[in-house]
Amino acid sequence: MSGLHFEDEAERLAYKAWRTLKLEPPADLDRVAEKLGLVVEYREFVPQIDGFYLRLPHTPPIIAVNSSYVKPLERRRFTLAHEIGHHLLARRISNPERLFFLDTERGRRSVLERACDRFAALLLMPEDLVRSYFAELESNRSKRVAVMASRFGVSTWAMRRRLRELGLNLWDKRRGG
Numbered sequence: 001m002s003g004l005h006f007e008d009e010a011e012r013l014a015y016k017a018w019r020t021l022k023l024e025p026p027a028d029l030d031r032v033a034e035k036l037g038l039v040v041e042y043r044e045f046v047p048q049i050d051g052f053y054l055r056l057p058h059t060p061p062i063i064a065v066n067s068s069y070v071k072p073l074e075r076r077r078f079t080l081a082h083e084i085g086h087h088l089l090a091r092r093i094s095n096p097e098r099l100f101f102l103d104t105e106r107g108r109r110s111v112l113e114r115a116c117d118r119f120a121a122l123l124l125m126p127e128d129l130v131r132s133y134f135a136e137l138e139s140n141r142s143k144r145v146a147v148m149a150s151r152f153g154v155s156t157w158a159m160r161r162r163l164r165e166l167g168l169n170l171w172d173k174r175r176g177g
């Protein structure tokens with residue numbers, strides 16, 4: 001499967017989750033995980049680890065999220081969404097009995113890892129809502145990103161990145177410079 005297919009699949013799956021579970025922002029990720037039969041554990045790990053996805057025979061798949069104080073709530077949400085992406089994408093592509101993905105802060109991002117990030121971004125910040133909030137907050141530019149990030153339950157960093165991706169310009173061109 002090519003990289004492009006991974007990305008398409010990630011987008012399709014995120015859209016499907018919103019539609020079938022009738023999600024509202026901020027997306028209730030625990031509910032998404034529960035619907036998929038996933039066990040989610042919050043544990044304290046060393047700071048380098050964000051989380052992991054583990055599947056073994058005869059037991060529900062497990063997602064672990066690092067709940068260390070160095071991982072803000074928004075970061076944990078992104079990790080959980082990313083791990084749900086591992087579950088869904090693995091299921092679509094092949095179906096091995098044993099599967100393990102460890103997500104750390106470092107390391108080169110493979111095509112699959114990028115697709116899981118893509119899934120997470122779309123699950124947390126669907127395009128139509130991002131566009132409508134962006135327009136709605138037109139008159140409140142100084143706080144727009146912060147307000148949107150809090151509505152979606154994401155970091156302002158992730159919010160800015162998503163806005164850039166969608167070509168929504170944060171800077172008023174009329175100001176010049």
Ligand SMILES: [Zn+2]
Pocket residue numbers: 082086101102103113116
């Ligand atoms: Zn991953």
